[in-house]
Amino acid sequence: MKRLFIFLVLAVLALASFTDKANAQCKQQLVYQCATQTEKAIYLRDFNTKLKRDAPDEETGMKWTVVLNKGTQYRFSLCAPDGFQEQVVLTLYDTEHPENSKPYGCTYDKVTKSDRKSFDFICNKTGMYYISIRFKPGEGGKKGCAVGILSFVGKSKS
């Protein structure tokens, strides 16, 4: 009976952790909506992540590497389920433009405290860049998900 009890406890714990993981990332329907709302831009890639912050200074979210080509205008869009979008920020940066000090661009302006759903970036140097999706400073307290979309706008005219 004791062994049965231990088995039950372990099974419940395993299921609890599994369902937590299963609900982690955004559903494909949201990814599709976000990817096809980029006007005439061509969808290239998505960045899908769960977000959960237990402590105020805890780093959350994810970063990804992405190769961008010179002479191309890209669009970076951020989508999240209702009520969660205003809590998250997508940032484009590299080693010379650190995420926290001077990134190339992000969906949240720390100075004006305003959000934008997307931004366009003209790449002038082929290479590796980073995309991150994280909670805004001071935000977070419930768990959720967010998805970033990289799309091709066109050859840069600049």
Place this chain on the structure above:
Amino acid sequence: MRNKWLGSLALVCVTFMQFSCGGCNGGSEDDIKFIPGDEANTSDVNYNSEAMNEVIESFPPPVEMAALVKDSGVPFSTKYLLNPDQVNDYTSSFKKALGLGILSADLGYLNVYSKTSQILDYLVSIRRLTEELKLGQFFDFQSLKRLATSDDNIDSLMYMCTQSYRNMDEHLRNNQRSNLSALLVTGVWVESLYLITQVAKEQPSDRLRETIGEQKRILNNLLPIMKLFKNSDKNFEELVQHLEELKEVFDVVKITDHVDENPQVRDDGVIVQNEYSVVELSKEELQEIITTTEKIRNKIVK
């Protein structure tokens, strides 16, 4: 009685986990489907795999170079594409993975130009390769076929093709089949380079020359990855030799980085990178890259 009860509990657990699995990496049942036993014949290289996966993952998708070519005003032509029936002769996983990358790049080209009538032949060949590589669960042929036969759905078709490619690549990397993932991205890159060099051969422009020259940086990231697998297979050894030959002709390309003091944000809100690279590549050097790319690509697809 106890055994019966435990059996029922196990069944409930398994059923519950199967339902929950629909949410893994996406959330619903129409997302990625996992097929047990797909990890057979693994041959990963146990060397800094996290960094390697990061580099592989960062590579541009099959559609990007084609979009750049179309945006340059270059008319569509099937002569740049591989005959999809050619992959029927591929017998090894090596050739199939490389072929899958090549056909994915060609499919991206057809998608960008909305050539839906020609897409079906490529979808059929890609389906064959994905099934033989045990990646069929990521390639929903029937849905893609339905989208391809309706001109109104080109955006959905492009989305689904790119997603399928990403899911296959991610699955390979997450299941100790990074060697095949590396071949997939190499196939895409070689075919994309072939496309852009062939276009530059016929319709040269400074913009295309610059884009080709900048591929030196991509190759310099790709080659170390492929070298990790060099000793695992004779085919890899041969492919690395081809890429090294390509590197030799790219080595003459001189790329220098500069910083512009102009403002970074345009009036329309577009952010312009204030660092920029300058590519120095003569007409003769470009011709050498075009010739070598053509030679290597045609060897690879044989």
